[in-house]
Amino acid sequence: MGNLLEVEKLKVSFRSHGGEVQAVRGVSFHIEHGEVLAVVGESGCGKSVTAQAIMKLLPKRGCSIKEGSIVFEGNDLLKLSANKMKRLKGSQISMVFQDPMTSLNPTMKIGHQIAEGIIKHKGLDKRKAKGRALELLKMVGIPNPEARYDQYPHELSGGMRQRVLIAVALACDPKLLIADEPTTALDVTIQAQILDLMKDLQQKLGTSIMLITHDLGVVAEMAQKVIVMYAGIVVESGTAEDILEHPKHPYTLGLLNSLPNYETAEKERLIPIEGTPPDLYAPPAGCPFAARCNYAMEICVQEMPESFETENGHHSRCWLNDPRAPKVAEFAAAGRDGT
Amino acid sequence: MTEAMLEVENLKKYFKVGKQALKAVDEVTFSVKKGETLGLVGESGSGKSTLGRTIVGLNEPTGGKLLFEGKDVRNLNKKERKNYNRIVQMIFQDPHASLNPRMKVGDIIGEGIDAHRLASGKERMDRICTLLERVGLHAEHAKRYPHEFSGGQRQRIGIARALAVEPKFIVADEPISALDVSIQAQVVNLMEDLQRDLGLTFLFIAHDLGMVKHISDRIGVMYLGGFMELADSGDLFSEPLHPYTQALLSAIPVPSTSKGSKRERIILKGDPPSPISPPSGCRFRTRCPHAMDVCASAVPEWKEVRPQHWAACHLY
Ligand SMILES: Nc1ncnc2c1ncn2[C@@H]1O[C@H](COP(=O)(O)OP(=O)(O)OP(=O)(O)O)[C@@H](O)[C@H]1O
Ligand SMILES: Nc1ncnc2c1ncn2[C@@H]1O[C@H](COP(=O)(O)OP(=O)(O)O)[C@@H](O)[C@H]1O
Ligand code: SF4
Ligand code: SF4
Numbered sequence: 001m002g003n004l005l006e007v008e009k010l011k012v013s014f015r016s017h018g019g020e021v022q023a024v025r026g027v028s029f030h031i032e033h034g035e036v037l038a039v040v041g042e043s044g045c046g047k048s049v050t051a052q053a054i055m056k057l058l059p060k061r062g063c064s065i066k067e068g069s070i071v072f073e074g075n076d077l078l079k080l081s082a083n084k085m086k087r088l089k090g091s092q093i094s095m096v097f098q099d100p101m102t103s104l105n106p107t108m109k110i111g112h113q114i115a116e117g118i119i120k121h122k123g124l125d126k127r128k129a130k131g132r133a134l135e136l137l138k139m140v141g142i143p144n145p146e147a148r149y150d151q152y153p154h155e156l157s158g159g160m161r162q163r164v165l166i167a168v169a170l171a172c173d174p175k176l177l178i179a180d181e182p183t184t185a186l187d188v189t190i191q192a193q194i195l196d197l198m199k200d201l202q203q204k205l206g207t208s209i210m211l212i213t214h215d216l217g218v219v220a221e222m223a224q225k226v227i228v229m230y231a232g233i234v235v236e237s238g239t240a241e242d243i244l245e246h247p248k249h250p251y252t253l254g255l256l257n258s259l260p261n262y263e264t265a266e267k268e269r270l271i272p273i274e275g276t277p278p279d280l281y282a283p284p285a286g287c288p289f290a291a292r293c294n295y296a297m298e299i300c301v302q303e304m305p306e307s308f309e310t311e312n313g314h315h316s317r318c319w320l321n322d323p324r325a326p327k328v329a330e331f332a333a334a335g336r337d338g339t
Numbered sequence: 340m341t342e343a344m345l346e347v348e349n350l351k352k353y354f355k356v357g358k359q360a361l362k363a364v365d366e367v368t369f370s371v372k373k374g375e376t377l378g379l380v381g382e383s384g385s386g387k388s389t390l391g392r393t394i395v396g397l398n399e400p401t402g403g404k405l406l407f408e409g410k411d412v413r414n415l416n417k418k419e420r421k422n423y424n425r426i427v428q429m430i431f432q433d434p435h436a437s438l439n440p441r442m443k444v445g446d447i448i449g450e451g452i453d454a455h456r457l458a459s460g461k462e463r464m465d466r467i468c469t470l471l472e473r474v475g476l477h478a479e480h481a482k483r484y485p486h487e488f489s490g491g492q493r494q495r496i497g498i499a500r501a502l503a504v505e506p507k508f509i510v511a512d513e514p515i516s517a518l519d520v521s522i523q524a525q526v527v528n529l530m531e532d533l534q535r536d537l538g539l540t541f542l543f544i545a546h547d548l549g550m551v552k553h554i555s556d557r558i559g560v561m562y563l564g565g566f567m568e569l570a571d572s573g574d575l576f577s578e579p580l581h582p583y584t585q586a587l588l589s590a591i592p593v594p595s596t597s598k599g600s601k602r603e604r605i606i607l608k609g610d611p612p613s614p615i616s617p618p619s620g621c622r623f624r625t626r627c628p629h630a631m632d633v634c635a636s637a638v639p640e641w642k643e644v645r646p647q648h649w650a651a652c653h654l655y
């Protein structure tokens with residue numbers, strides 16, 4: 001199957017009084033029809049900015065797309081007129097945001113917020129739109145949809161707000177759903193339901209999903225493909241199995257190792273990745289992970305590693321994968337099998 | 340027996356929705372021991388945040404009692420009340436809504452320091468910088484505004500703000516949910532260090548059960564405004580008694596694609612009921628795979644089923 005979305009060498013910067021923040025520094029990936037792509041990475045690494053670039057939601061002032069293309073079904077979204085983009089956004093691509101409170105209108109009843117999009121993009125009359133909105137509320141698991149229809153966002157719990165947002169996003173049967181940390185604020189039984197809901201959409205309607213998450217459990221549950229971002233670049237990409245079972249980048253390995261092991265009875269201290277991501281005002285010339293990496297070599301601080309294909313479709317932007325690099329026995333021993 | 344720092348007795352918090360009462364927290368009884376971390380998990384809307392907000396004084400309780408270090412919080416005089424507001428701090432669930440967008444980060448953190456006159460001038464600034472570094476940010480960040488930070492960075496600002504006033508008891512409402520895993524581990528280690536160094540007591544609300552188990556000495560499980568189970572965190576994971584806890588534990592997504600790591604999942608049927616008209620008898624009965632006749636007619640008693648292991652279920 002072909003690609004629904006192709007993002008090529010995307011670069012996005014913000015101007016701030018402190019200088020230029022290079023939030024996204026040459027990101028490329030694609031999403032096939034009906035595929036779930038997970039985007040994982042440290043907070044601030046540019047996941048949301050990438051999503052906002054696709055949705056054309058970047059702030060007008062102080063922000064610029066320096067380079068790259070975003071092709072959706074053959075159209076470069078960066079060249080699309082505002083009007084055409086608006087139509088596309090209502091009907092073909094929709095987004096569920098990280099933060100349900102700021103993306104719902106606090107002064108508008110939640111039912112009306114769902115019905116609004118249906119009236120605008122599907123041309124249904126008010127009564128039919130209300131019926132469809134109630135259906136959607138029920139589908140996303142809101143109890144008592146009739147009573148909740150007339151409530152305002154602040155009267156709902158965080159989890160319910162997130163489900164309302166998903167209902168808004170699904171109102172027009174989009175081809176691509178961009179979900180930015182959609183289950184971060186939810187407890188696991190509801191998360192399980194929402195992930196099931198999204199899986200269902202993917203399987204029944206063939207909706208492609210770009211799922212931004214920091215939960216590697218969610219990745220295992222949902223994604224066919226994964227990209228791991230760090231400091232505005234893609235450091236590793238491959239299938240979910242490649243990434244979770246055979247990581248080829250020290251950052252990915254570090255993420256996996258910093259999870260608590262709740263199967264053991266002992267309380268061990270967690271192993272975080274020490275330090276913080278580099279300041280994107282002046283990103284390092286070499287590997288952005290070098291300052292936190294246990295395997296850093298001299299070349300790492302000098303030169304940005306290229307993206308090595310370690311096996312079919314599995315890419316790692318790390319010098320350890322250069323055929324000339326010393327074999328790191330530790331790397332294999334440090335966690336997963338590292339094969 | 341370790342001394343209880345906070346005792347919660349039959350606490351209720353109802354909200355008016357139209358003409359009806361929404362029982363966000365209903366008859367909750369538990370205590371938090373000095374120096375421990377009590378984890379709190381539960382369905383969204385189960386009342387965890389409302390309970391936390393009521394404890395720190397952001398909500399007026401509808402009924403029941405809160406005793407802090409043995410004293411009824413309702414009977415505190417003005418000075419004691421101010422002190423209570425300092426030593427009991429909250430870290431919020433929503434790092435976007437809880438930071439004033441028009442204030443610089445340094446002033447957000449400094450606000451509490453000023454209000455309680457803890458430091459001024461250079462000492463104040465030094466303290467802010469130390470706090471920023473302690474939570475994994477940089478001293479230069481003091482001069483920036485919240486919108487310049489990503490969600491995770493903002494949550495760390497919230498933690499620094501809470502720590503600024505030297506609290507004793509912190510209600511942390513999903514403090515790490517917005518953080519990615521490597522930083523979660525740092526923050527959890529940080530909270531454990533702070534607890535050890537400063538003798539802090541935590542009520543830790545979260546939905547990531549793996550992290551909750553790791554950080555908590557004991558864990559309470561809430562559903563529709565009530566406590567379902569409360570136990571030592573190891574016991575809760577190895578021998579969950581309540582059917583809701585069992586479902587909850589089975590829903591944890593495992594970060595592995597290998598088949599062996601997939602466990603049998605208990606899928607809860609039906610929708611979570613509305614807290615405006617909760618089910619009669621056991622609140623969980625509409626979704627419980629073990630529901631019996633008695634579950635509809637009688638409210639299960641909150642009892643110590645095993646030593647230090649509490650549950651509200653007719654099965655026991
Ligand atoms: N100000 C309010 N007015 C009316 N109802 C409210 C208000 N605040 C909370 N509620 C209701 O109280 C119940 C408990 O909400 P609360 O925010 O405490 O849940 P929670 O357990 O923190 O959920 P989550 O995990 O989604 O954050 C919900 O049904 C919610 O709709
Ligand atoms: N409106 C903005 N102004 C200035 N900097 C911004 C803005 N939005 C995001 N950034 C910066 O861009 C980088 C990437 O942010 P973001 O994409 O939100 O991260 P995340 O991967 O956590 O979603 C961060 O360094 C962030 O501080
Ligand atoms: S390129 Fe070097 S510093 Fe970067 S991740 Fe690989 S080993 Fe570590
Ligand atoms: S009291 Fe009955 S319905 Fe409630 S959890 Fe126990 S068995 Fe299930």
Ligand SMILES: [Mg+2]
Nearest residue numbers: 047048098490
């Ligand atoms: Mg983000």
Ligand SMILES: [Mg+2]
Nearest residue numbers: 158387388432
């Ligand atoms: Mg909450």
